[in-house]
Amino acid sequence: MGNKKKIALILLVIGLMVFVYFAYNYLVFIKEYATSDAVFIRSDKITNVSFKRVGGKIIKMYKKEGDIVKKGEVIAEIDPIDYKIKYDQVAKKIESLNKKREQLNIQIIKVKDELDLKKNIGEKKITYLDDEIKSLKYSIAELNQNIKQLKRDYKRFKSLYEAKAVSKRKFEDIETNLLALQKKKKSLLSKLEGLKKQKSVAEDELKMVYVEYKNVDELKKSLESLDSEIAATKKQLQDLENLIEYCKLKAPFDGKIGKKFVEEGAIINSGFPVYSVVDTDSLYVEVLLEETKLKGVKPGCEAEFSVDSYPDITFKGEVKEIYPASAATYALVPRDISAGEFTKVAQRIPVRVSIDEGDKSILKVGMGGEIKIKRAN
Template structure:
């Protein structure tokens, strides 16, 4: 009886194992799938906003720099001249505004009144001469009518009188201008004149800020910390705005791109953790995270797969490396494991 019971148990175990094996055969193993790729880094080009001649280039390829380190300095002699000129114009504009706000000084009023007095004196000095020449013209006209003198003598006298009248009118105008200046000085400066000068001061202040900003832009600083990957220019070279001076590799932005066949896209989901291994650290695993999955199919790049596999339609998947950034380097071949 015991022997029969043992046989029955063995048979049941064999049946159970057969069923499990059957399921595994058709459902497939729960093994992970591995894809190959190359670790890459985010390269940042450093470019000036303004052009000029490089007078200092303190960085070299391979050098590790921090955020804000000086990458290059451009010639700033012209920018300094522009700044000095803008500051001078600002000072002059402010001084004029101060004069307008303070009103005319007593000395200025006295000077203007003296100008009026002199102009009136000049005008008074011309009046007898003007009267004398007018009388001469009247006498000459009577003599001409009596046939005593020629028409040319009369015309010459007329011209002399016209010239003196023009001089008299000019002096009269200067008297009017000088008097208007005295009246304005006593009345004070008008608000429109003061507001206009305030606007002029504001404009010169903006010019100073612009000149200071342009001067600061001639010192080019690194926007990121990292390693200088390439040096594209040399000291003494003249560069334009937007010219790449150096390229910096950001060690904190390491990533890897793999290519997955369409049939296995169900293994991929943004935000899922993946596992990365490299030959430089055998037996060690680093973590990564899927950033995005391309929505467009493409053929596998020629430098990644074999000739047969290059005809396969795949989707690019980018992963950020979240672990081991102090050990992993751009350019390392790597294997990425995605769990099913």
């Protein structure tokens, strides 16, 4: 055998040994690790932020793509002038309504006080007249008794006078007293009639006072209506205050600006996206792992990965969750396999992996990479 053949044989043996070595190590590796190049950086909190309920010209953009933001930080503003003008108009309306309310309240108090005074005077006057009428009726009743007695005396003395049993003077004295009492009774009856008329007038006046109280009730209803209008206008003012505040776009959480959709000076409507904000603290790895590689992959399994942008930097984490459906399940246009004609393709199952070690500041949502997951025994 020539030297060349020996050398070729030796090289072949060495090549076979190297192939066997690498093949064995590869088999050991794939048995111990599940690998995938369908790796993507994701975030639990990524959102497009827009102006709520307000629109207009953007007068200030405070952030650019990649800038760090803090929750509640103002990142953009639109011109609030229209809302401020409306605010001032509504504020003046409230001021005017409050003045009107104050005047109406003063009017109610004044009218009520006057009516209370009239009512008090009227009731006292009726009570006084009732007492006077009662007293007068008592006097007339007493006078009637006296007149009745004098009439009996008058008849008796008249008989005696005609029989010349009493003097003319005594008889005339009885007659004079009787006429005087009758005259007094007439006067008292006239006074009684006058008091009754006064009482009737006082009662009518008191009824009018009670009628006028209804005007106070109407004024109170007007006041209640005015209070309702003031309350509604205050809500309108509060809403405008909110709208003015909404002219300042604030970051919803700590993170970074992922994308800027508009430029300063643009005119936008409410709800139009201005920035996309990414929460860099909630980054994780989404792995689309072939179903044939799922064996031994469980929550808690250690993982190492790198991203294509920084292939020399290694990140570590662990499997947190294996999703219950394949990625194809949620495709917008799912495969039609009802006819039974299809090409069998290994489905990919989404696996969530945490990022526990490594410089997360260099990671961006959407980056791709490669991963190896240590299988559980």
